[in-house]
Amino acid sequence: MEKKKNSEKSPSRIVSSSLRELHERAQSSLKEKAVKPAAAALIRPKPIRISLKEAASGGAPIKRVSAKPNPAAVRVTGPVYSYIYDTFVQEMKYVKLIRELENRLVDLGISGRTHRLSCFKNLREIVKEDAARGVKTIVVLGNDETLIRAVDAAGETDAVLGMIPFGTEKENRLAKILGLGFGTLSCDILSARLLQKIDLGLVNGHYFLTNIDIPAADFFVNCDDKYKLSFLKSADIRICNFLGWQEGGEEKLISNPSDGLLETVAYAKSAGFLDGMKNLFKEDTNVKKLSVFYNKKIEVVGEAPFAAWVDGRKVLNKKLEITVVPAKLKIIVGRGRQI
Amino acid sequence: MYNNMFKKDDAAHNFEELESVAGGEEAETIIAAGVRVDGNFNSRGNVMIEGIVKGSIKTDKDLTIGEKAKIFAAVSATNVYIAGEAQGNIKATGRLELSPTARIFGDVEVKTLVVAPGAVLNGKCAMIGVEVPAEEGDKESNRNKNGKEKE
Numbered sequence: 001m002e003k004k005k006n007s008e009k010s011p012s013r014i015v016s017s018s019l020r021e022l023h024e025r026a027q028s029s030l031k032e033k034a035v036k037p038a039a040a041a042l043i044r045p046k047p048i049r050i051s052l053k054e055a056a057s058g059g060a061p062i063k064r065v066s067a068k069p070n071p072a073a074v075r076v077t078g079p080v081y082s083y084i085y086d087t088f089v090q091e092m093k094y095v096k097l098i099r100e101l102e103n104r105l106v107d108l109g110i111s112g113r114t115h116r117l118s119c120f121k122n123l124r125e126i127v128k129e130d131a132a133r134g135v136k137t138i139v140v141l142g143n144d145e146t147l148i149r150a151v152d153a154a155g156e157t158d159a160v161l162g163m164i165p166f167g168t169e170k171e172n173r174l175a176k177i178l179g180l181g182f183g184t185l186s187c188d189i190l191s192a193r194l195l196q197k198i199d200l201g202l203v204n205g206h207y208f209l210t211n212i213d214i215p216a217a218d219f220f221v222n223c224d225d226k227y228k229l230s231f232l233k234s235a236d237i238r239i240c241n242f243l244g245w246q247e248g249g250e251e252k253l254i255s256n257p258s259d260g261l262l263e264t265v266a267y268a269k270s271a272g273f274l275d276g277m278k279n280l281f282k283e284d285t286n287v288k289k290l291s292v293f294y295n296k297k298i299e300v301v302g303e304a305p306f307a308a309w310v311d312g313r314k315v316l317n318k319k320l321e322i323t324v325v326p327a328k329l330k331i332i333v334g335r336g337r338q339i
Numbered sequence: 340m341y342n343n344m345f346k347k348d349d350a351a352h353n354f355e356e357l358e359s360v361a362g363g364e365e366a367e368t369i370i371a372a373g374v375r376v377d378g379n380f381n382s383r384g385n386v387m388i389e390g391i392v393k394g395s396i397k398t399d400k401d402l403t404i405g406e407k408a409k410i411f412a413a414v415s416a417t418n419v420y421i422a423g424e425a426q427g428n429i430k431a432t433g434r435l436e437l438s439p440t441a442r443i444f445g446d447v448e449v450k451t452l453v454v455a456p457g458a459v460l461n462g463k464c465a466m467i468g469v470e471v472p473a474e475e476g477d478k479e480s481n482r483n484k485n486g487k488e489k490e
Contacts, residue, residue, distance in 0.1 A: 227378025227394065235373065268373030291371040291390070294382075 081105075081112030082135040084126055084150070086142030089166050090116055097183065098141075101164060104187040112137075124153040131157035137332070139164060139190060143171040148209050148311045155200050155207035155328055162190050162332040174210070174242070179334030189334040196339065197327035198257040201241040203310055203320055209329075211255075212239040212322065213309040219302035221264065223295045231268060238265045239298060239322055242339075257339055260326040264298060266291040298322040372407055386416070388423075406440050419449075432467065 083105075089098070105111045113135070115126050127138055127150055139162035140150045147163050154161045164186040165175040172182075178196075180186055201208045216234035223229060240255035240263040255263045267290050300308075300320040308315050333339070367385045370376055374390040382398040389405040395413045396402065402416035408423035419431040422438040428446045429435065435449040439457035446463040454460065 227376050227380050230375045230377070232373045232375060232391075266371070266374060268371060290369060291374045292367070292369045294366060294368060294384075 080135065081110050081137045081139065082126075082130040083112060083114045083164075084123060084138065084140045084146075085114065085116045086140065086146040086166070087117050088143075089141045094166060097166075100184055101141075101187060104184045105190075108187060108191040110137075110187075110191055123149050127153035127159070128157065131159045136160060137162055137190075139332075141166060143167045144174045145171075145312070147174055151200065151209040151311075151329060152207050155325070158330075160195060160330045160332060164190070177242075177338045178331065179337030180332075181334060181336075190332055192334075194333050194335070195330055196258065196333045196337070198329050198331055198339070199241055199260060200325050200328040201239070201262060201322060202325050203315075203322045204317065206310070207325070207328070208311045209242055209257075210311050211241060211243050212311075212320070214238070214300060214320075215307065217302055217306040218304065219300055219306055221266075222299040222301065223264065223293055224297050229264075229266065229291075229293070231266065233268045235266045235268045237267075237300070239263070239300075240265060241324065258327070260324060261294045261296060262298060262322065262324045264291075264293040264295060266293075296324055370408075372405075380412075406438075428462075 085098075102111070113130070115121065115130075117123055117126075123140075123146075130138055131154075137160045138150065138154060140146045141164045143166060147161075150161060163175055163178070163180055165172040165180055165182055169176065172180075180189055201212070203212060214237040216236050220231075221229040221237065242257035243255040243263075298320075300306075300322070302318055305316050305318045308317065308320060367387060368382050370386070370388045370390045370392065372389045376390065376392045376394070378394045380386075380392065380394065380396050383400070384398070385401045385403070386396065386398045387403045387405070388396075388408045388410065391409045391411075393411045395415075396410070397415045399417065401418040401420070402414065404410055404419070404421045404423045404425060406422045410423070410425040411427060412425075413427045414425065414429045414431075416431055418433040418435075419429060420436045420438070421429075421441040421443065423440070424442045424444075426444045428448070429443065430448045432450060434451040434453065435447060436453040437443065437455055437458035437460065439455045441455070441458040441460075443458075443460045443462065445461075446465070447460065448465045448467060450467045452464065452466070
């Protein structure tokens, strides 16, 4: 009985033997008739590999997902607006105002992701991350200083920069020039979506919005690679992209941020620099003490490293390469703007 | 329906872009006392000089050289007013005005010239747009030549 069982072939074995025979025949015919390899591939049985997951899903092929997220997919899903709260805005005295603002933003349909700055959260990183996520409008809640800090990062992205001013008018001179209102009015201005492209200055690879102040030191200035400025006495220099000046309570602008030029203002020292700036607007003064030049490229070269204040931040360098990047920053402005 | 909805949403996030007003290139450049400029200085707006300039000065508009200014440069402008010292050729397509304190050492090419008493002008002066009249002898020889040519 056992011999009979062994002699009788199981159906699976019959199939495998027949396949093997077919394969051998195909091999021999290939050698003899030199069949084309494509035809041989048709005859040759292919090994079928099914993973456990596919088996579980009934044999349906499963798309393999890479560990890295698809940036295009992330961009589509991201919010359109992002709001960055400066540290001082998070003080108790602003709680009520922030609640009003947030409600207004929801009413206007422009609410979005919020970030609260702290000693562990860097404004620059937040702006860059949001821009990479596909956020189109980044709004900072703070004063001029907050806006200036955001500009350095926003200049490297395509995002539109907005601002909701907090604090006194003195702390928000740029906001006033841009025509931004205080309180819920600023939300309405954001919602109105008036956009102005303004120039940014670029100093040694970093963007700046307002100006560079260089106190008197041993240096000379190369302008547009065409002429050189030197000073018989020591002189203070201010290189302006976007600067306002207050006189009689009114904001006056000596540097237009959308003209594609930087203004170099030099003041040979005999009185204070600020007095000299005031004299610039006095029409009755016959003798001009301030020198004003308009350039696209400026190099300040010193014999030794000299101090400079870029947007209020101190920098120590031997050479400053300054250029203007026209229409680099898209910023939201109000109807009452001065630019 | 959904397409329309998305279109509306996109439009809601669009911004109205404002045109920038460029006027900086035509603003007045001032070179104050105590400042020295070396090289080729070009400007599209008015230029006012109280300091020292070496090289060349070219502007599409007016140039004012103050009393204490010293220019060692070729100058080209529309209207030029000089109260200081200028060494070099001056070309003014409009008007050149010399104040009593002006001192010029160089050739001058102008359309209109105004010289105040006391001004110093050492150099040739040529007026733009005025033909140089030929001398009498030259006139006769020209007539003879023309007559011969006609015959």
